[in-house]
Amino acid sequence: MSRLKFSIVRYTLLAYVLLTLWEVLGHREDFPLSSFPMFAQARGFPGRASRTVLVGVNEHGETTLNPQALSDLMSAVRLQKIFQGLQTKSDAEQADFMARVAGILSDKKDEDDRFWGVRFYTENWKTQLHLKGIDHPSRELEFAAYVPPERLKRDLANDAKTGAPSEAPRPLPSGDLLVELDADACAEACSVTSDPLASGGTALALARGGSLHVGVPAGSYTLFVRMRSKAPPGDDRLLVSVDGKRVKEAKDGVGNYKHQLPFDVWVWASLEPGWPALRLRTKGDPSELSLTADRADVEVDQIWLAKSRKELPLFNAPLERQKAGGE
C-alpha cells in the first residue's frame, strides 16, 4: 500500500472518530454519523413497560396486525410516530393517508373483509419481578382512524341521489334488541316525521335541544342509532344518558360521522367512526336510555342494541325483527 493511501485511510478514520465525538458531545443524530444514544436514559425500578399494538378493523371486529404487514421496514414505534405526526395534518390529508394504509393492509381481501379502520392501542405494564402481571396489561386506545368503506359510500350516495333505499331491510341478528321509535318515545322538542327511507315510513325528528327516551332491559349492549342530520360535521350528534346520567364513554355523544360520511341520509352511528362502538351496561330493568340532540336538528329512526356486534355495520339499511318461524 502506498504511503499516500495509508495516510488517506488513517486520516479518514481519525476524522470519523472526531466527528463521532462531536456527535456525542452535541447529542446529535445524523446519518451516517450518530451519537448512538440507544438505551442511554436511566430508568428506575419498578418502572413501566409499554407496547404499541396496531389493529385493523372490519365487520368482524379487530385483527391485530404486524406493522411489517405495511412494509418490512416498518415497526410499531415508527408507525406510531407517523400517526402522531399525522394528527397535525388536514382532514383531507389524514383521510388520504388512512386510505393508503387501509388499502395496503387490506390488499387481496374481499370488499366485505377490507379494513375500514385502523387503531393504535398502547399496552402498559408496571414491571414486576417474575413477570407478574405480564398477561394483564392496561390497554388504552391512543389513536383511531376511519376509512369509509367504498360500498357504504356508494349506498349513501345512491340514497342521497335517488331518494330510494339501496337495500331492503335486513333481519335483526338473533338475541339483539331493536327499538322502533314512535310518538311515545318523544320527550322534548320531538315529533313524528314521515320518510319513505325510514323503517316503517316514520321516524322521530328532534329539534335542537330535543330528546327522546326508551326503556331498555338490564344487560350489556353495543349501541347503534340509525340517524340522519343536515348539521355540519361536529354538530351531527346525540348525547347519551342512562337513567338520567350522561354515559362517560360517550363524551361527544353518538354520531359525529359527517367528517367521513358527508351525506344527509340515514346512517347507522355509534361513537365516532373508527372508534369502537359504544358499549352500554344497564342495571335497572328497565333502564331509561335518553338521546338528546344538543347542537342541531337530528332525526332518529331505530335504536339497535347489539349483543355480539362490536363494530359499525357496513350497511345503512334499516333492521327488521325476524318473523316467528321465519328465517
Place this chain on the structure above:
Amino acid sequence: MKLLETPPLSWLRKSLAGVTAMWSEKADPRGLAICRIILFWHAAREIDPGGYALFIRVGELAWRPHAYFRAIGLMPPSESTARLLCLVYMACGFLAAAGVLYRASALVTAGVGLYLHAILQNYGKALHTYHLFSLALVIMACSNAADVWSVDALVKPWFAKRRGKVLPRVEPSAEYRWPPLFVGSTILVMYGAAGMSKLYITGWVWALSDNFRQTLLQGQFDASPPTQVGVWLADYPVLCQALALGALTVEATSWLGLVNRYTYYVWASCVVLLQFGIWFLMGVVFGELPTMFAFFLPWNLILRTIDGWIARARPAPAPT
C-alpha cells in the same frame, strides 16, 4: 529526542507505532474477498423494493428531514423511483458480491445504499442499524476486494493474455488488511460513542442503579427475548449492577481497540459478546451488525489453518 523517551510521550509514540504496525500487516486477499461476498450479498438481499416503496407511500406525510437533508432541500423519491433505485441497489449488490466489474458495481451499490438508507432516517425516528452498514459499503467499494475469488479475477488474466501480458500473482499485502480493519474500527467507534453517550447523558448511575434491572425486565414485556435469563438476573440487583458496569466499561473504552492489534481483537471479542448478550437477555437484534462482525474475524489465521488442513488431507505426490 530524549523527551520522546519519557512518559507520557513515550506511550504516545508506542501507541502510534502500534497503530502503524496494525495497519501495515500483510493480509490474505481471500479474507477480504470473503468479507466482500458476505457484505454485498447481504446488501443485495436486505431491501425489498416493494416494501421500501410501501414505506415511502405510508411515510410520506411524516417526512421530517434532518440535518443535511433539510439543509440542501433533499426530498424523498417517488414510489417508482424508490423501487427502481432498490432494484439497481440489489442488482449491483449481487454483481459486487460476485466480483463482476467490481469497482463500478460496488461504487453504485455504496452510493445508492447510502441514499436509500439515509432516506429512511427522515421519518421521525433514527434507524441506527444502517449507519455502519452504509459506511462499510463505501469502505469496501474503495478497496481491492475483487482481486481473488471474483469474476473479474477470472477474466482479467484472459484479457491480459490477449494483449500479450502476464498479470502478477496476487500476494498478501496491507492493501487487503485496511478495509476489514477500517470497518471493524467503525464498529468499535460506534460502541465507544454509545458508551460515551450513556456516560454523558446519565453518568455512572446508568450502571450503578436499578436501571439495568428495569431494562432486563422491560425487554420481557415489550420485546421477545429468546430466553428468560433476564428475569432470573433481575432478582439479583448487585449482579445486575456488576453486569451493567461491565457492559458500560466495555462500550466506553472500545476506542482503545484502535490502538494496536491486541487491543483490537480484545475489544472486538468483547463487543461481539456484548451484542450477543443483549440479544440473549433482551431480544434486541441490531439489524445488519451481526453480518458485519465477519470483519472482526482473523481471516489470515483462519485461512492459514484451512490451507493446512487441505494440505494434510491431500495425498502426497507419488515418488518418481
